[in-house]
Amino acid sequence: MKLTRPLLALATALLAPAALPGLMPSAAAQTLPDALAQAYANNPTLLAARAQLRAVDENVPQALAGWRPTVSISSSASVLDASTRSRPRGAPGATYTDSDRQIYQNSVTITQPVFRGGRTVAGTRRAENQVLAQRARLLATEQQVMQDTVTAYVNVIRDQELLRLNINNEQVLTEQLRATNERFRVGEITRTDVAQAESRLAGARSNRAQAEGTLQISRSVFQRLVGLPPQNLLAPQPLRPPVLNAQDAALAAAQNNPNVVALLFDEAGARDNINLQLATLLPQVNVSGQTFRNDGAALPNTRQTGTQLTASLTVPIYQGGAEYAVVRQARQSAQQARQQVEDQRRIVGQSATQAWEQLQSSKAQVDSVRAQIRAAEIALDGVQREAIVGSRTTLDVLNAEQELLNARTSLVQALSTVVSQSYALASTVGRLTAGDLGLAVEPYDMRAYYNEVRNRWFGLGDYSGVAERR
Template identity: 40%
Template sequence: MKNRPGTARTNVSARRPFLSAVLLGGFVLAFDVPAAHAESLLSALARAYVGNPDLNQNRASVRAQDEEAPKALAGLRPKASFQAIAGAQTGAAKILAGRSAITGQRQFFTDEFISYPRGATLAVSQTIFDGGHTESAFRQAESSVLAARARLRLTEQAVLQKSAAAYMNVLRDSAIMKLRMNNISVLEQQLRVTADRFDVGAVTETDVAQAQASLAQARSALYAAQAQIKTSVAAYRQIIGDEPRRLEPARSVESLLPRLLNEAVAVALAENPGVAAALYQVDAAEQAAKKAESVLSPTLSVSAQIVNQHDSIMGIPGSRQFAAAVIGQLNVPLYQGGGEYSSIRQAKERLGQERLNADVQRDSVRASVVSSYGMLEAAKASLISGRATEMAAETALIGVRDEARTGKRTTLDVLNAQQSLLNARVAIVVAQRDVVVASYEALSAVGGLTARSLNLDVPIYDPRLHYEQIRTKWFGVDAPAFR
């Protein structure tokens, strides 16, 4: 490219440093930041992984779901109760003394008394057999816990995906705003050149008006860009939890994706947490149906009771009562109004519903993978096309400006060429953002967008630790140390 003198050419050259920053390193979107104080995309994702309220709320929900397992196991654990009584009572006893020798009527005498009854009762019971109700309830609880963990992974993926999009949106909008600010500088120079040429009679007043109109439109576009970046910053703050400061370039995660679409679909059907959650819900529904059927089975239990009371027999002071009993109880349900049969049918219908939902989830995941891969390929193609367009638009602008000096082109031609170059550069910025975001969306659809796969510098949250702490816990109201 020839180096021609001229004010307008100097302004075009001034744009090259920024363009180099935008196009740095393949699929990279960047703007000038001091590297020592910059934040990377991975560090932003780590911040969201630790502090995002939606993700933390879901973790608490999983911990609450964990408690269903020990609740289910309580069905075959012993139950014990202790009851103590103490008090005072007064009364009178009417006692037959005999018959009168004269009248033959019965004679009574009244004995008033006051006593202080007291005592204690200890009762223990143990279910020996409950028709498999407890076992089914426990297996249902475990499947529900696994489903909750899968939904947690789904939330983790959604948070990381949204965080990546918020990060890239700030980068994109910052770059676009700088492009538009630079465009205003170029158009201001173009207006000065056009006004100077008007003063010497080289152009008409129409050319000046066209330059003024283009400058006004550029300023309006800048105001819109400033408003857009405020929106993106607010979304960044909401998702990641802090204000964006000096963001570094970001790259796509295509290296973590299966190369072929068919492979990606197969991996997604096996590993996507949405599918996993649906399959665990099918398991839970199967156990719920078995639990409902268990009410038709006989149950066997044993209970023991020890009673020790004083001054409680008719209020007689000094009386004492002690009793101990061991009782076995067999309960065989015959008919209880038909409600139990309705519950069984309902549980079986819900099982069918969950199976259909699993099919729906598989179809949804398959469509999501195909769509995300298509969006990624489209974004990459747009980036390649945008770069070619930018090179051609820059060459065209230089040529149009040179021809305008000799009168072969009008001011409007120059302004249109300048706008075409700006549009090409904005399209490149948008395409770079789309490539990165689409790669994260594709990785999420496959089921591999996790803090572990991204190698984030954070302690990985493991829900299994809390579950193992409370699974066989018999008593205690304090939450485990690890949460």
């Protein structure tokens, strides 16, 4: 008997490749763009990466603080109970004077850095490169979340189809066993044929139970990423490749992959760190102004007020040699960062080539499996007819049915691989962000929080809301 489900939901995936994920409109359906938009807005991994970027943004105002003055107020109160013994030369005895008074000292000091050896400039440049690197890492996290969501979405559809195939196969084998028992009763076949049918049915029930468990796992992964359980998913179309061949894919990945971009800014920050450490060897100039009021500091019932302006120059001569080691260490770290960039370029180039080749091979596999299914259907029909006239055994029919089931299972898996790999290729070349996919979401503004806090001189509030334009 043939499997009764002629079409698979995933079979629509290769009908018309599109530049963006397109699905048939349906009010009751949960489309891939819907799932991606939900993940973009609510995925905890992505939200944590955005918070991490905002934390790194604060490195810039910390570095800019080197240009700004520091202001401090100092106050002290004390009680003095002293006795002074004096003995003038030639005097017959000593004279004792008691001094009991309260002393109050108050001062306001403002210190303005004038030159810090270039530390502020280097530190600011390093902080800005750290921000740019973290923005690239946020894009990498966004792409990873988008890719994981696509994979989870496709896996749910795939596992639903595999479960349907296994249920249908179980029903077919149940009917096959019933027919086999009938033929055994009339003496057309032997007990061996019945046992073979029973064995295949038991195996089909085991496979169906396993498929049910796999589907539940896929559904839980989907809910973890998206935040909602899957509901009536529609099969997506694969993305049209953003490159023309494997060579273009490798080149685009080496230039646009967010992980490469992040390491490029890390390298720039490592070079800035060299200048930052060199600043410890250079002079520093500060100007400070102080206004003060001291009551009872010198004599009881006296008050001293005034202002003081001080310019100080500090020239480091030798500090034990540790500062030279730190500079040398920074140079080696910069060389390490440079090699990490090259290594990452090779990694993403290899990944892009692999993704391209896997996509092409999966497409070819789909065509081959479709031809295999057509041939298996014809073979099964022929074996069933021959079995009726006694030229084929029950085992031949069971084997033909299993071969057709295997071919249809392979088609479902190949179609899901085509869709997943098309998105994986886009991710590798840096084209799987919400903007690239055209999702109907309010984009997260990576610059909003940075602009809000960059030049703030004070403030303890949470300004993260400026980046959420909702």
